Amino acid sequence: EAGVAQSPRYKIIEKRQSVAFWCNPISGHATLYWYQQILGQGPKLLIQFQNNGVVDDSQLPKDRFSAERLKGVDSTLKIQPAKLEDSAVYLCASSSLRGGLWEQYFGPGTRLTVT
Amino acid sequence: GENVEQHPSTLSVQEGDSAVIKCTYSDSASNYFPWYKQELGKRPQLIIDIRSNVGEKKDQRIAVTLNKTAKHFSLHITETQPEDSAVYFCAASRRGGADGLTFGKGTHLIIQP
Numbered sequence: 001e002a003g004v005a006q007s008p009r010y011k012i013i014e015k016r017q018s019v020a021f022w023c024n025p026i027s028g029h030a031t032l033y034w035y036q037q038i039l040g041q042g043p044k045l046l047i048q049f050q051n052n053g054v055v056d057d058s059q060l061p062k063d064r065f066s067a068e069r070l071k072g073v074d075s076t077l078k079i080q081p082a083k084l085e086d087s088a089v090y091l092c093a094s095s096s097l098r099g100g101l102w103e104q105y106f107g108p109g110t111r112l113t114v115t
Numbered sequence: 116g117e118n119v120e121q122h123p124s125t126l127s128v129q130e131g132d133s134a135v136i137k138c139t140y141s142d143s144a145s146n147y148f149p150w151y152k153q154e155l156g157k158r159p160q161l162i163i164d165i166r167s168n169v170g171e172k173k174d175q176r177i178a179v180t181l182n183k184t185a186k187h188f189s190l191h192i193t194e195t196q197p198e199d200s201a202v203y204f205c206a207a208s209r210r211g212g213a214d215g216l217t218f219g220k221g222t223h224l225i226i227q228p
Contacts, residue, residue, distance in 0.1 A: 031213065033215050033216075035215075040221075041220055042121075042204045042206070042218030042221050043204075043216070043218050045215035045216065045217070056215055058116075091158065091159070097213075101166070101211065101212065102147070102210075102211050102212030103149075103161060103212065104216065105161070106158040106159050106160075107158060108157070109158060
């Protein structure tokens with residue numbers, strides 16, 4: 001089966017500009033996650049969707065970050081305006097229940113550099 | 116919320132020796148503990164996981180142990196090979212992994228030839 005797809009793979013913007021990332025989960029995966037991975041750290045959960053509803057967005061900086069999953073499949077994550085500290089890799093993951101167990105699979109990520 | 120501590124941050128072992136990475140978690144409701152391997156510039160890859168209803172799980176050269184009472188779990192890699200060199204992350208989650216993961220800060224494993 002195809003994996004989680006993300007685009008773009010790389011993005012360089014200036015601070016105060018806006019940027020959007022796109023994710024297409026593994027087919028049939030109802031749950032989708034966005035993580036932020038700052039260099040040298042573990043991924044940090046930003047938001048979790050179940051179909052097109054938000055399950056957890058407690059760590060999403062809502063003054064500048066937004067995310068949507070309108071049709072319960074693809075998702076977009078937006079930052080507006082960007083700050084220098086937003087430089088990170090943004091990872092999308094999706095999960096499914098298999099044999100009674102959940103497993104999360106990650107996409108390749110979008111590396112964002114804010115200058 | 117959950118907090119996951121991971122040690123050591125860097126681990127260097129001779130090829131063929133064993134490597135052990137340890138993690139502790141704070142939320143007693145966490146019941147799913149995966150380990151991910153991340154090579155430079157690549158996505159995290161799930162290598163093994165354990166649920167709270169078992170104490171140990173093994174897959175070839177990789178094993179994970181869980182002590183629910185002490186709230187710690189460990190990754191054991193035996194007969195290490197050069198391709199094992201990477202950053203390893205432990206994580207914890209509620210609801211059997213359906214919830215988002217809380218990750219440790221990672222261990223950079225270096226296999227010396």
